[in-house]
Amino acid sequence: MVVGIIGAGAMGTGIAQLAAMAGCEVRLYDTNKVAGSGALHNIGESIQKFISKGVFSPEEGVAVRGRIYICEKLETLSDADMIIEAIIEDLNIKKELFKALEKTIRNETILATNTSSLSITTIAAGLKYPERFIGIHFFNPPVIMKLVEVIPAVQTDSQLTLKVQKIIESWGKTVVIAKDTPGFIVNKLARPFYSEAIRIYEEGIADIVTIDYAMTSRGFRMGPFTLMDFIGHDVNYKVTESVWRGFYNDSRYRPSISQLRLLEAGYLGKKTGKGFYNYSDEVIPPFTEKDNLLLLQDLFVRIISMLINESADTVAQQICSPTDADLAVRLGLNYPKGLLEWGKELGYKNIVKVLDDYFDIYHEERYRVSRYLRNLAVHEDI
Numbered sequence: 001m002v003v004g005i006i007g008a009g010a011m012g013t014g015i016a017q018l019a020a021m022a023g024c025e026v027r028l029y030d031t032n033k034v035a036g037s038g039a040l041h042n043i044g045e046s047i048q049k050f051i052s053k054g055v056f057s058p059e060e061g062v063a064v065r066g067r068i069y070i071c072e073k074l075e076t077l078s079d080a081d082m083i084i085e086a087i088i089e090d091l092n093i094k095k096e097l098f099k100a101l102e103k104t105i106r107n108e109t110i111l112a113t114n115t116s117s118l119s120i121t122t123i124a125a126g127l128k129y130p131e132r133f134i135g136i137h138f139f140n141p142p143v144i145m146k147l148v149e150v151i152p153a154v155q156t157d158s159q160l161t162l163k164v165q166k167i168i169e170s171w172g173k174t175v176v177i178a179k180d181t182p183g184f185i186v187n188k189l190a191r192p193f194y195s196e197a198i199r200i201y202e203e204g205i206a207d208i209v210t211i212d213y214a215m216t217s218r219g220f221r222m223g224p225f226t227l228m229d230f231i232g233h234d235v236n237y238k239v240t241e242s243v244w245r246g247f248y249n250d251s252r253y254r255p256s257i258s259q260l261r262l263l264e265a266g267y268l269g270k271k272t273g274k275g276f277y278n279y280s281d282e283v284i285p286p287f288t289e290k291d292n293l294l295l296l297q298d299l300f301v302r303i304i305s306m307l308i309n310e311s312a313d314t315v316a317q318q319i320c321s322p323t324d325a326d327l328a329v330r331l332g333l334n335y336p337k338g339l340l341e342w343g344k345e346l347g348y349k350n351i352v353k354v355l356d357d358y359f360d361i362y363h364e365e366r367y368r369v370s371r372y373l374r375n376l377a378v379h380e381d382i
Contacts, residue, residue, distance in 0.1 A: 001167075004029065004077035005084055006097065008039040008070075011114055012086035014142035017043045020067040021143070022171040027080060029071040036070040043068060046143065075104050082110040082167070084136055091118050095126040102128055110164065112136040116187060117242045120153040120180045130155035134164055137184060139332055147331035148173045149184050174331055176324035182246025185320050186332040187239050189339065191253050192306035194236065197224035198256040206299055208276050210292075214299035219336030224303070225276040229269035233262045252310070252366045304342060305354040309370050311339035316372035340376075348377035 003019045005012050008030035016028045016039070030036050047061045056064075077083055083105065085097060098111060105111075111133045113123055124130035135151030148168050152161045165175045178184040183191070197211050206214075212223020228236050237259050244253035262268070262275055269275035311325045320328070326338020343351050352369050359367040 001025070001082070002027065002080045003082050003084065004071075004080035005086065006030070006074075006077075007086035007114075008032070008035040009086065011138065011140060011142065012084075013039040013042055014140065015084055015086060015114065015138055016068055017046060017064070018138075018142050018171055020064045024067065026068045027071045027077055028068060029074060029077060033072065036072075040065075040068070040070060074100065077101070078104045079106065080109055082112065082164075084112045084114055086114040086138075089115060089118060091122065094118065094123055098123060098127055098133070108132075110134065110160065112164070114138055117183060117239055117246075120151050121155065124153040124155045131157040132160060134160060135178075135180070135184075136164060136168065137186075139186070145332070146172075146174050147186070147328060148175050149178050149186065149328070149332070150175050151178045151180050151184055153180055174327060176320060176328050176332075178324075179317075179319040181317070181319050183239070183243040185314065185325065185328040188243060188314060188319070189307070189310055189325065189329055190333055191240060191243060192310050193224050193303065193333075194228055194240065194259075195253070195256065196303045196306045198258055200299060200302065201225075202256070202258055206295060210295070211299055211303075214296045215303065217296065218300050218304075221334050228259070229275035229277055229279075232268045232271055233259055233275060234268050237263050251364060254366075301346075301354055302358070304339075304346070305351045306367075308339045308343040308346075308351050309355055309373055312343070312373035312376065313370035315340075316370050343373070343376070348373060348380050352377045 001024045003024045003026050005016045005019070005026060005028045008028055012028065012030070016026045020026045028036065028039060030039070044065060047064055050056055051058055051061045071077065083101060085094060087093065087097065094113060094115070101111065107129065109132070111127070113120065113135055114137060115135060116137055120133070120135040124133040127133055130153065133153055134156050135149070135153070137149040137151065139145035139147055150161065150165055150168065161177065165177065168175050176185055182188065200206055200211055201208055208225040212225050215223045222230060237255060240253060240255045244250065244255055247253055266272060267274040270279055273279045311329070314320060315322050315325055322340055326340050329335040329339055330337065352374060355367050355369045
């Protein structure tokens with residue numbers, strides 16, 4: 001299989017290596033020639049790490065590297081069986097790129113975008129043959145992360161969705177199928193982890209160290225503030241804003257003024273040395289007040305309840321199946337458990353009561369309980 005990759009940034013490079021490791025012939029194109037040579041260097045280093053860990057032999061590493069070709073012209077991708085775009089998140093630029101591609105490729109070539117937030121349907125609408133267009137959202141780094149979201153556009157042929165799913169699964173990935181909605185599955189489900197944590201912080205209920213500890217002590221690899229700093233506020237804030245606008249300013253996804261101010265100040269998190277935490281300090285202060293167990297419990301229950309409700313509402317909107325919702329957070333977000341699984345463990349009725357109590361306090365739509373979650377609670381003891 002010949003796979004074309006457009007964009008030699010971190011995502012494009014990772015997808016190119018992944019496809020080559022799966023035995024595909026890969027043609028990597030970028031308008032920036034320096035980016036192309038840099039991609040080969042990064043792929044070489046990555047392959048060497050796999051060799052040193054015994055994942056494959058030096059000979060297999062040479063074969064993987066030998067299956068990747070740098071292309072200087074877009075036309076070089078004309079005979080590819082599938083082309084995956086991984087360039088800047090700009091809708092107009094992507095639409096123009098795919099229009100140009102359609103003039104040179106075969107009718108049966110699969111066209112895909114790796115966008116994490118833009119409408120697949122909108123991009124497909126600009127094509128002559130939109131039925132062959134689909135979203136394939138990898139997670140960074142693509143070679144390591146097991147999850148891939150496959151998102152058919154409204155126009156996508158149903159058989160193409162199944163075909164793409166089989167291809168990506170043959171690359172060793174776990175595929176979840178998502179409806180073309182803002183944030184798809186993972187970026188939608190993750191919003192309360194950040195937004196509710198910031199809400200708690202802004203109200204002075206607890207500081208960022210305490211909130212982070214409340215979540216890491218329950219199995220999360222990073223607390224919400226550490227994770228936002230790690231992702232970068234330029235990325236995290238814009239995804240939140242995109243999901244919020246995409247759902248017609250639904251209050252559940254409203255961006256935070258606190259995070260916006262960090263973005264405006266250029267305090268983007270770990271990569272700039274300052275965000276919610278100050279990374280110029282030698283050590284990030286650990287949480288020490290472990291005697292306040294009731295507060296930690298309240299913080300965890302509040303945030304996890306919002307996450308469980310978001311997962312339930314995502315299923316209710318038929319964005320994905322219950323199984324895919326749980327897979328998405330475990331493999332795409334590295335949560336210790338699926339959210340619906342966690343809800344069952346904590347008790348759906350208990351989660352509904354927590355959210356109803358917060359709704360009574362705030363009288364805000366963000367705390368409305370999903371119909372699907374209420375139904376789970378009603379049938380919990382049956």
